Each structure stands twice: as C-alpha cells, then as structure tokens.
Amino acid sequence: MTGVQTCALPISACGHIAQLLGNKIEGNSIVDYFSAGLLHDIGKLVLYKLDESLYNEAYIFSVKNNINSRQGEEEYFGINHTDVGYWIAEKWGLPSNLSFSIGFHHKPEVIKDPDGEKHAAIIQLADLVSNFSQMDFGTEFVHSIPKDESAWGILQQYNNDLEGMDFERFVMGIQDEVSEIQKIVQMMKS
Numbered sequence: 078m079t080g081v082q083t084c085a086l087p088i089s090a091c092g093h094i095a096q097l098l099g100n101k102i103e104g105n106s107i108v109d110y111f112s113a114g115l116l117h118d119i120g121k122l123v124l125y126k127l128d129e130s131l132y133n134e135a136y137i138f139s140v141k142n143n144i145n146s147r148q149g150e151e152e153y154f155g156i157n158h159t160d161v162g163y164w165i166a167e168k169w170g171l172p173s174n175l176s177f178s179i180g181f182h183h184k185p186e187v188i189k190d191p192d193g194e195k196h197a198a199i200i201q202l203a204d205l206v207s208n209f210s211q212m213d214f215g216t217e218f219v220h221s222i223p224k225d226e227s228a229w230g231i232l233q234q235y236n237n238d239l240e241g242m243d244f245e246r247f248v249m250g251i252q253d254e255v256s257e258i259q260k261i262v263q264m265m266k267s
C-alpha cells in the first residue's frame with residue numbers, strides 16, 4: 078500500500094469520529110466537523126498528485142526513520158501537508174475554522190482565535206483516535222495520545238465537563254460509537 082492508500086480509510090473514519098467528538102464535547106454540535114475530518118489532510122493528496130513516487134518515498138522515509146509524515150514531506154518536498162493544505166484552503170476561501178483545522182491540526186495551540194483553536198483541536202483528537210482505532214483500545218492507545226499532543230488540554234480549557242477528566246475515561250465513554258465507526262470502515266475495506 079502507498080502512503081496515500083494507507084491514509085484513505087483513516088481519513089474517512091476521521092470524518093465520522095470528528096463529528097462524534099464534536100457532538101460529545103459541544104453537546105450535539107451543529108458545527109460541521111465531518112467535513113473538516115475528511116479534508117484535514119488534503120495537503121497530502123496534493124503532494125501525492127504532484128509526484129506520486131516522491132510522496133511514496135517520503136512516506137517510506139518517515140516510517141523507516143520513525144519520524145512524523147510532516148518531517149518526511151519536508152525532507153522530500155521542502156514543505157509539509159499542513160502548509161500546502163492551509164494555502165489551498167485560503168485560496169478556496171473556505172470558512173476560517175475549516176482552514177484552521179486543515180492548516181493546524183498538528184499544532185492547534187498556535188491558533189489565536191478560540192473557535193479556530195477548539196475546532197482544530199477536535200480534528201487533531203479525531204485524527205489520533207481514527208489512526209489508532211484499528212487497534213483495540215488497550216492501555217498503550219489510551220496513554221499514548223495526550224502526552225504528545227495538545228488537543229486534550231485545549232479542549233479541557235473550553236469544556237468544564239472535561240476539566241480534570243482522564244482522557245482514558247473519555248475514550249472509554251465513546252468506545253461503543255468508535256467501534257461502530259470501525260465496523261463501517263472495515264466494510265469499506267472489503
């Protein structure tokens with residue numbers, strides 16, 4: 078499988094999980110997190126379209142060197158998918174929260190606009206959950222997320238119900254819904 082093929086299914090899962098998280102955290106949110114979940118990595122598709130074999134090399138390089146995909150892209154393209162995606166989102170005139178989520182889903186903490194920061198944090202969390210959702214929700218999964226990423230801390234600041242809550246408890250609370258999404262994604266695979 079190529080890098081883009083590998084991420085295609087988690088991307089579709091990410092749309093569903095983003096909406097699920099948005100609804101859980103904001104209480105039946107009317108905000109369209111699904112679109113942001115689907116589009117957040119659009120920069121990857123652009124780089125892939127630009128040079129398919131180079132993108133695959135960048136992907137293999139990042140896996141072999143145990144670095145994140147952005148570092149691999151920068152090594153091979155001189156730019157990463159979030160910068161490409163943000164540029165496109167701005168060119169297309171997408172709503173600002175959508176642009177923020179595309180451009181900053183790996184570092185929502187740098188966004189100064191509170192709505193944009195929260196939106197991008199939900200997408201970062203959805204991205205992480207969808208990437209890991211092919212695994213059972215074991216201890217490794219639960220404890221690996223909040224340590225490295227800012228999303229959970231950001232969302233706790235915006236939602237009193239999350240303040241002081243273990244990430245583990247939150248994940249266990251959505252496990253059934255995430256399992257349903259996993260089933261849908263598995264069906265799409267076959």
Ligand SMILES: [Fe+2]
Nearest residue numbers: 117118182183
């Ligand atoms: Fe990304």
